[in-house]
Amino acid sequence: xxxxxxxxxxxxxxxxxxxxxxxxxxxxxxxxxxxLWMVSASFKEPVEVYQNQSLIPWNLNFNTWISTWGDLNFxxxxxxxxxxxxxxVLGVLLIYSLAGYGFAVLPFRGRNVVFVFFLSMLxxxxxxxxxxxxxxxxxxxxxxxxxxxxxxxxxxxxxxxINGAGPFAIFLFRNYFRTIPAELRDAALVDGCSEVRIxxxxxxxxxxxxxxxxxxxxxxxxxxxxxxxxxVLTKPEWLTLPLKLRELDMQIVIQWNVRMAGSLFTVIxxxxxxxxxxxxxxxxx
Amino acid sequence: xxxxxxxAFLNALGNNIIIMISVTVGVILIALPLxxxxxxxxxxxxxxxxxxxxxxxxxxxxxxxxxxxxxQPDGLLNSLxxxxxxxxxxxxxxxxxxIHTALPxxxxxxxxxxxxxxxxxxxxxxxxxxxxxxxxxxxxxAGAWDRLRRIVWxxxxxxxxxxxxxxxxxxxxxxxxxLLMTDGGPTDHTMVVGLLVYKKAFGGWGTxxxxxxxxxxxxxxxxxxxxxxxxLRSMRALD
Numbered sequence: 381x382x383x384x385x386x387x388x389x390x391x392x393x394x395x396x397x398x399x400x401x402x403x404x405x406x407x408x409x410x411x412x413x414x415x416l417w418m419v420s421a422s423f424k425e426p427v428e429v430y431q432n433q434s435l436i437p438w439n440l441n442f443n444t445w446i447s448t449w450g451d452l453n454f455x456x457x458x459x460x461x462x463x464x465x466x467x468x469v470l471g472v473l474l475i476y477s478l479a480g481y482g483f484a485v486l487p488f489r490g491r492n493v494v495f496v497f498f499l500s501m502l503x504x505x506x507x508x509x510x511x512x513x514x515x516x517x518x519x520x521x522x523x524x525x526x527x528x529x530x531x532x533x534x535x536x537x538x539x540x541x542i543n544g545a546g547p548f549a550i551f552l553f554r555n556y557f558r559t560i561p562a563e564l565r566d567a568a569l570v571d572g573c574s575e576v577r578i579x580x581x582x583x584x585x586x587x588x589x590x591x592x593x594x595x596x597x598x599x600x601x602x603x604x605x606x607x608x609x610x611x612v613l614t615k616p617e618w619l620t621l622p623l624k625l626r627e628l629d630m631q632i633v634i635q636w637n638v639r640m641a642g643s644l645f646t647v648i649x650x651x652x653x654x655x656x657x658x659x660x661x662x663x664x665x
Numbered sequence: 666x667x668x669x670x671x672x673a674f675l676n677a678l679g680n681n682i683i684i685m686i687s688v689t690v691g692v693i694l695i696a697l698p699l700x701x702x703x704x705x706x707x708x709x710x711x712x713x714x715x716x717x718x719x720x721x722x723x724x725x726x727x728x729x730x731x732x733x734x735x736x737q738p739d740g741l742l743n744s745l746x747x748x749x750x751x752x753x754x755x756x757x758x759x760x761x762x763x764i765h766t767a768l769p770x771x772x773x774x775x776x777x778x779x780x781x782x783x784x785x786x787x788x789x790x791x792x793x794x795x796x797x798x799x800x801x802x803x804x805x806x807a808g809a810w811d812r813l814r815r816i817v818w819x820x821x822x823x824x825x826x827x828x829x830x831x832x833x834x835x836x837x838x839x840x841x842x843x844l845l846m847t848d849g850g851p852t853d854h855t856m857v858v859g860l861l862v863y864k865k866a867f868g869g870w871g872t873x874x875x876x877x878x879x880x881x882x883x884x885x886x887x888x889x890x891x892x893x894x895x896x897l898r899s900m901r902a903l904d
Binding site: 396397399400401403404405407408410411412414415417418421429430431433503504505506507508509510511512514515600603604606607611622625626636639640642643644646647650651654655658 | 695698699701702703705706710713714715716717718719720722723724725726727728730731732734735737739740741744745748777780781809834837838840841844845859862863866867875878879882883885886889890893
C-alpha cells in the first residue's frame with residue numbers, strides 16, 4: 381500500500397510539472413499564433429479575411445502566393461537584403477573583434493578612457509544621429525542620393541549600420557577576450573608570433589561563441605532594418621525585402637491576403653536561418 | 666515657435682513614459698513565470714523554446730502587419746470578443762484607430778516582442794542557482810511561494826536589473842512600431858519622441874525642420890543618459 385501511494389510531495393511536484401507544461405504550451409501558442417494567422421490569411425480571399433476567423437481557409441489555392449511572389453519581385457530584393465546583411469555582419473565581426481582584441485590585451489596609454497568613450501556611444505539613440513548621418517552622407521560625402529550608384533549607395537547604407545553596432549560589439553568582444561588566459565598570448569609571443577597571427581590563430585577561434593552571438597544579433601537587425609534603409613534607398617529595384625513589402629500595397633484599399641503573403645516571404649528566410657542555428661547547437665538547453 | 670511644438674513634445678514624452686513603465690512590468694510579469702516553467706519542465710522543451718523565440722527573431726514590418734490585421738475592426742481580436750459575448754469591449758473602428766485602445770494595443774505587441782529575450786536571461790539566471798540551496802529549503806519546509814520570494818527572486822535581482830535597463834532604454838528610443846502600425850495616430854495618441862524627431866526631419870510635415878528635430882533628438886539623448894546613470898546607481902546599490 382505504502383509503495384503504490386505517491387507521497388504528498390511528489391504529487392505536488394507532479395502538479396507543479398503539469399502547470400509548467402500548461403504555461404509553456406499556452407504561451408507558445410500565443411507566440412506562434414500570429415505567424416499561423418499570417419499563413420492562413422495569405423490563403424484567404426480578400427473578403428474572407430474578415431469573415432472567416434478560423435485558421436483553415438475555405439479554399440486552398442496558391443493564387444495569392446504566386447501573384448505576390450511576382451509583385452514582390454522576390455529574388456531581386458532578397459539578394460539586396462542578403463548583400464546588405466552579409467556586409468554588415470562580416471564588417472561588424474571583423475572590425476570589432478580586432479578592436480576588442482586591442483582593448484583586451486594590447487597595453488597602450490589611455491586604453492580605458494578610449495574604451496569608456498566607445499561604451500558611452502551606447503547611450504546615443506539611433507534617431508538622434510539619423511539626421512547628421514543623412515545630411516553628411518547626402519551632402520558632404522555624396523555616397524547616397526539621386527545620382528549615386530548601387531555600390532556607393534549600399535556602402536553609404538551599410539557603413540553607418542556597422543558603425544551603430546560598434547559599442548556593444550566592442551564591449552562584448554573585449555570582455556570575452558579578457559577571459560582567455562594571457563599565458564596563451566605570452567607563449568605565442570615567445571615563439572615569435574605576430575599580434576595578427578595571435579589574433580587570427582588563437583583568440584578568434586576561441587571567441588566563436590561571442591562571434592555567434594554578435595553575428596546573430598546583427599543578422600536579425602540588418603535583415604529587419606527599416607528606417608535607415610528607407611531614407612537611403614530611393615531606386616525601386618534597390619529596395620530590401622522589408623521596404624519592398626511596404627511598397628507592395630500602396631493602394632487605397634488594403635489587400636490583407638497580399639500583405640500577409642508578402643510578410644510570410646519576408647520572415648521565412650529568417651525563421652529558416654534561426655531554426656538551422658538552433659539545430660547546430662544541440663548542447664544548449 | 667510658440668507653445669504648440671512644446672505640447673507635441675510633452676505629449677510624445679508622456680506616451681514614452683507610459684510605454685516604458687507598462688512594457689517593463691508586463692515583460693517581467695510574463696517572462697519570469699515562463700522561465701520558471703521552462704526551468705522546471707525538463708523533457709521536450711527544446712522544440713517549445715525555438716517556437717517561443719520566434720517573436721524575437723522576426724521583429725519588424727511583417728510582424729507589425731500581422732498584428733495590424735488582428736487589430737482590424739473585423740479582425741481576429743474583435744471577432745473573439747464578440748464570440749465570447751464581450752461586444753462592448755470591441756472598438757468598432759478597430760484597436761489601432763481608437764484613441765483609447767491604440768497605445769495599449771501597441772504596448773501589447775511590444776511586450777509580446779520583448780518577452781523572449783527576458784525569458785532567456787531569466788532562464789540563464791535560474792540555471793546558476795545552486796540545486797543544494799533549493800533542496801535545503803525544501804527540507805526546511807519552505808513552500809513554493811516562500812522559495813520564489815526569499816531565494817529565487819533575490820538571486821535573480823541582477824538579471825531583473827538588466828532586463829529593466831534594456832527594456833526601458835528600448836522603450837525610450839524605439840519608434841519603428843508606431844511609425845509602421847499607426848504613424849503616431851489617431852491624433853498623436855501613439856506619438857513618441859523618436860517618431861516626432863523622425864517626422865520633423867523626414868516625415869513630410871511641410872519643410873523639413875532638421876534643426877528642431879535634432880534638438881528633440883538630443884533631449885532624448887539626455888533623458889537616456891539620466892536613465893542610465895540612475896540604473897547604474899541602483900545596480901551598484903544592489904551589489
